[in-house]
Amino acid sequence: MTAALATLAGPMEQFEILDIIHLDLAGMNISFTNASLWMLISVVAVSVFMFAATNRAQMVPGKMQSAGEALYQFIADMLRDACGSEGMKFFPYIFTLFMFIFSCNLLGLWPTIPGSPHALHTFTPTSHIIVTFALAMVTITILLVYGFYKNGLGFLKLFVPSGVPWWLLWLIPLIEIVSFVSRPISLAIRLFANMLAGHMILKIFAGFITALLAAGPMVGWLAIFPFLGNIAIFLLELLVAFLQAYVFAILSSVYLNDALHPSH
Amino acid sequence: MTPILMILAFAPGEAAESSSGLPQMDVTTFPSQLFWLAVTFGVLYWLMDKVFLPKLGGIIEERRNRIADDYDKAAEFKREAEEAEEAYRKALADARAKAASIAAETRASLDEEIAGMQADMDEKLNQQIAAAEARIAEMQAAAEAKVSEAAVETTKAVVQLLIDEQPDDAAVKNAIEAAQAS
Numbered sequence: 001m002t003a004a005l006a007t008l009a010g011p012m013e014q015f016e017i018l019d020i021i022h023l024d025l026a027g028m029n030i031s032f033t034n035a036s037l038w039m040l041i042s043v044v045a046v047s048v049f050m051f052a053a054t055n056r057a058q059m060v061p062g063k064m065q066s067a068g069e070a071l072y073q074f075i076a077d078m079l080r081d082a083c084g085s086e087g088m089k090f091f092p093y094i095f096t097l098f099m100f101i102f103s104c105n106l107l108g109l110w111p112t113i114p115g116s117p118h119a120l121h122t123f124t125p126t127s128h129i130i131v132t133f134a135l136a137m138v139t140i141t142i143l144l145v146y147g148f149y150k151n152g153l154g155f156l157k158l159f160v161p162s163g164v165p166w167w168l169l170w171l172i173p174l175i176e177i178v179s180f181v182s183r184p185i186s187l188a189i190r191l192f193a194n195m196l197a198g199h200m201i202l203k204i205f206a207g208f209i210t211a212l213l214a215a216g217p218m219v220g221w222l223a224i225f226p227f228l229g230n231i232a233i234f235l236l237e238l239l240v241a242f243l244q245a246y247v248f249a250i251l252s253s254v255y256l257n258d259a260l261h262p263s264h
Numbered sequence: 265m266t267p268i269l270m271i272l273a274f275a276p277g278e279a280a281e282s283s284s285g286l287p288q289m290d291v292t293t294f295p296s297q298l299f300w301l302a303v304t305f306g307v308l309y310w311l312m313d314k315v316f317l318p319k320l321g322g323i324i325e326e327r328r329n330r331i332a333d334d335y336d337k338a339a340e341f342k343r344e345a346e347e348a349e350e351a352y353r354k355a356l357a358d359a360r361a362k363a364a365s366i367a368a369e370t371r372a373s374l375d376e377e378i379a380g381m382q383a384d385m386d387e388k389l390n391q392q393i394a395a396a397e398a399r400i401a402e403m404q405a406a407a408e409a410k411v412s413e414a415a416v417e418t419t420k421a422v423v424q425l426l427i428d429e430q431p432d433d434a435a436v437k438n439a440i441e442a443a444q445a446s
Contacts, residue, residue, distance in 0.1 A: 017296070057319055057322070096309045099308070099312070134302075
């Protein structure tokens with residue numbers, strides 16, 4: 001019994017980072033890992049999709065082109081709603097962000113091939129907070145750099161909303177700064193925690209199934225319940241994969257709107 | 265050990281196994297993750313910015329322009345059709361007016377002609393009537409003359425028979441005229 005348990009992977013095993021090709025750059029370990037592999041797979045998948053959508057682009061679109069155009073319009077409309085038409089200069093970034101996160105989330109739900117080496121198990125890059133935080137920081141960096149570039153010091157009006165009574169002028173900017181600083185943190189944690197929790201629940205339910213089956217015929221039939229539960233959660237995770245990518249993209253758009261129109 | 269307890273036993277065993285806890289908190293993996301994120305995301309961004317999105321946006325734009333053009337063209341065609349209809353209506357109205365004027369003219373000229381012919385005919389008839397009346401009057405006068413001549417002859421004969429005397433014509437004529445006048 002304990003031997004069987006020892007071979008079962010825990011719910012955190014799927015998040016472990018393993019080297020595939022060991023690389024060092026200036027004393028830093030920049031190995032090509034399973035995380036790198038799945039980022040690469042996601043980018044290749046998105047690129048193949050986009051290539052299929054834009055190769056031989058026609059006035060009357062084919063299936064792939066229709067899908068590509070639908071995504072294009074979806075993200076463009078979202079960005080335009082958040083930032084107005086001048087926000088379209090951020091479109092390549094927001095579109096890339098959405099597609100990257102969405103494909104990472106979605107491909108991470110692909111079942112691992114049974115018996116494959118640990119480093120080749122399915123991996124979700126967006127379940128690592130360093131990745132989501134880095135993406136959030138890219139958004140915030142664009143916001144800060146473009147905000148100061150376009151508005152100069154007027155960008156600081158972002159922290160002093162108009163119509164604040166003079167006796168609150170010491171407090172409101174403080175609150176605004178705290179809320180500004182929490183933006184990348186909330187962006188990063190929202191996506192990371194959703195991916196982490198979803199994959200952990202899937203793994204824990206899967207663990208229930210194997211444990212119940214291993215416990216013998218008396219209770220083995222009960223494994224149907226975590227099995228059905230896992231199906232439901234998997235479907236939910238498909239939705240979450242899309243939704244979190246969308247939320248990340250739309251919040252990035254809303255934040256970038258502050259660079260265009262800092263006074264609110 | 266019930267299955268539930270066995271599962272609950274996972275967590276501490278796992279924690280003991282990997283000393284670092286959450287794999288996400290293992291900072292030694294951060295440089296590699298950041299490096300590869302920058303590479304992959306950067307490549308994807310470049311592809312999107314330079315290749316895919318301009319192509320996709322271009323074709324969408326082109327289609328929008330084409331549709332707008334087609335709408336414009338359709339509006340122009342519609343306008344032309346309306347103009348043509350207007351012209352047709354105008355031509356029809358003109359033709360109707362012309363036809364009506366021609367009919368009126370024709371009617372007027374016919375009326376004139378008829379009136380002329382009627383006048384000619386009336387004149388001719390009047391002349392004929394006048395000629396006939398003149399002839400009748402002539403014939404009447406001749407007849408009257410003949411009657412009075414006959415009356416003179418008869419009277420002369422009657423007088424000869426009665427008195428065996430040849431009266432002279434003037435006397436007889438005067439006598440008859442006197443008789444007639446009374």
